[in-house]
Amino acid sequence: MDFSWSESQIELRAEARAFALDAVSRYGRHNDSWINGYSKELARELGARGWIGMTWPVEHGGGGRPLIDRLIVGEELISAGAPIAAMWFADRQMGPSLIAHGTPEQRVAFLPGILSGDATWCIGMSEPEAGSDLASLRTSAVQDRDHWVINGQKIWTSFGAVADACYLICRTGTGASPHHGISEIIVPMNTPGIEVRPIHDMTTNRHFCEVFFSDVRVPVANLVGTEGAAFRQTMRQLEHERGGIDRLVSNHALYAMARERADTSDPRVRQAIARLETGYRLGRILVIREALSQAPAGFSAATKCVCTEHEQAVAEFVAATFGADAMLADDVTRGLSYAPAYTIMGGTSNVMRNIIGERVLGLPR
Numbered sequence: 375m376d377f378s379w380s381e382s383q384i385e386l387r388a389e390a391r392a393f394a395l396d397a398v399s400r401y402g403r404h405n406d407s408w409i410n411g412y413s414k415e416l417a418r419e420l421g422a423r424g425w426i427g428m429t430w431p432v433e434h435g436g437g438g439r440p441l442i443d444r445l446i447v448g449e450e451l452i453s454a455g456a457p458i459a460a461m462w463f464a465d466r467q468m469g470p471s472l473i474a475h476g477t478p479e480q481r482v483a484f485l486p487g488i489l490s491g492d493a494t495w496c497i498g499m500s501e502p503e504a505g506s507d508l509a510s511l512r513t514s515a516v517q518d519r520d521h522w523v524i525n526g527q528k529i530w531t532s533f534g535a536v537a538d539a540c541y542l543i544c545r546t547g548t549g550a551s552p553h554h555g556i557s558e559i560i561v562p563m564n565t566p567g568i569e570v571r572p573i574h575d576m577t578t579n580r581h582f583c584e585v586f587f588s589d590v591r592v593p594v595a596n597l598v599g600t601e602g603a604a605f606r607q608t609m610r611q612l613e614h615e616r617g618g619i620d621r622l623v624s625n626h627a628l629y630a631m632a633r634e635r636a637d638t639s640d641p642r643v644r645q646a647i648a649r650l651e652t653g654y655r656l657g658r659i660l661v662i663r664e665a666l667s668q669a670p671a672g673f674s675a676a677t678k679c680v681c682t683e684h685e686q687a688v689a690e691f692v693a694a695t696f697g698a699d700a701m702l703a704d705d706v707t708r709g710l711s712y713a714p715a716y717t718i719m720g721g722t723s724n725v726m727r728n729i730i731g732e733r734v735l736g737l738p739r
């Protein structure tokens with residue numbers, strides 16, 4: 375078995391690294407840059423290079439490339455802190471969902487904007503009373519002739535204030551269990567009746583939003599997949615969200631800064647670095663396994679746990695290394711106060727462990 379990278383993969387990595395460093399010099403460096411670093415200009419540059427939709431099928435405008443190529447490009451961009459948030463959700467989730475479940479008309483209408491980097495999407499999943507327990511969501515869509523009429527509220531909607539479209543998870547009916555009656559609907563964010571209230575978090579970010587829907591009317595043709603039976607679709611989408619390189623290297627640039635500063639004459643510091651380097655390599659193997667489709671079904675929950683807990687260990691190391699200076703260095707302060715989010719967004723570690731126990735290992739509930 376040959377574990378080495380191929381020539382073309384080595385070249386792709388070198389190209390992505392050079393591009394990422396150049397992008398950082400022009401658009402700034404961001405911690406967790408796939409969610410905190412928003413630059414439409416950079417998204418368009420990535421689109422022009424064919425680095426959005428790299429792995430989508432060619433017939434849908436994608437590059438038809440292996441998932442490992444996207445991993446390489448993503449790893450370089452995020453490790454360097456290049457601000458890719460304007461395209462990341464749509465590239466990672468919305469495009470693949472539309473390819474898997476959308477109608478030909480939806481693909482023609484929405485995929486080109488994602489591929490060019492022009493269209494930013496937000497994900498309207500969480501609600502004030504429905505986070506981990508997504509099936510308890512209450513935002514409703516009721517059919518009125520050829521429109522859905524949407525009412526309700528979403529929260530923690532990243533990019534709600536700047537997105538062109540929302541991939542909304544809502545209730546179009548009820549059934550035998552709370553999982554029945556859930557649907558996915560595309561909602562253009564300029565539709566009348568949508569009110570967006572940005573949330574200013576403690577790190578000074580404003581990507582989070584509350585989004586209120588009051589009699590918002592969208593065409594029935596905007597339903598993605600099967601009406602009332604989208605829970606499985608949504609879970610598949612979350613699989614795309616959980617096992618990627620974005621869960622491992624979000625604060626890599628901060629780690630690099632801290633390593634430069636660390637007193638490596640101290641054996642305890644050397645041990646801490648060894649632990650992190652080992653954790654990084656283990657996490658990377660899991661992510662690579664996901665990209666090679668070698669992981670068991672549902673295993674992305676374990677990958678996300680390992681990788682995001684590594685990111686938090688990195689944050690602890692950065693805090694210890696900078697000491698009191700961490701409170702003065704703005705970028706470091708932000709990175710540290712943001713760190714609790716790693717094991718919350720995309721599903722908390724507790725919930726990931728439930729999934730591993732129940733769905734991967736088949737343990738009794």
Ligand SMILES: Cc1cc2nc3c(=O)[nH]c(=O)nc-3n(C[C@H](O)[C@H](O)[C@H](O)COP(=O)(O)OP(=O)(O)OC[C@H]3O[C@@H](n4cnc5c(N)ncnc54)[C@H](O)[C@@H]3O)c2cc1C
Pocket residue numbers: 409496497498499500501502504505506507529530531532533715716718719720721722723724725728
């Ligand atoms: C940076 C960031 C970006 C986000 N972006 C988006 C976005 O764009 N769109 C979107 O829809 N949402 C987004 N979210 C929301 C995120 O998906 C939710 O915060 C997450 O699913 C947890 O839901 P909750 O906050 O309601 O917490 P809760 O579900 O209320 O959980 C509270 C606590 O209870 C624990 N818990 C809950 N249920 C169980 C259980 N069954 N077993 C064991 N423990 C349990 C949890 O682990 C947690 O510790 C984002 C969150 C963050 C931090």
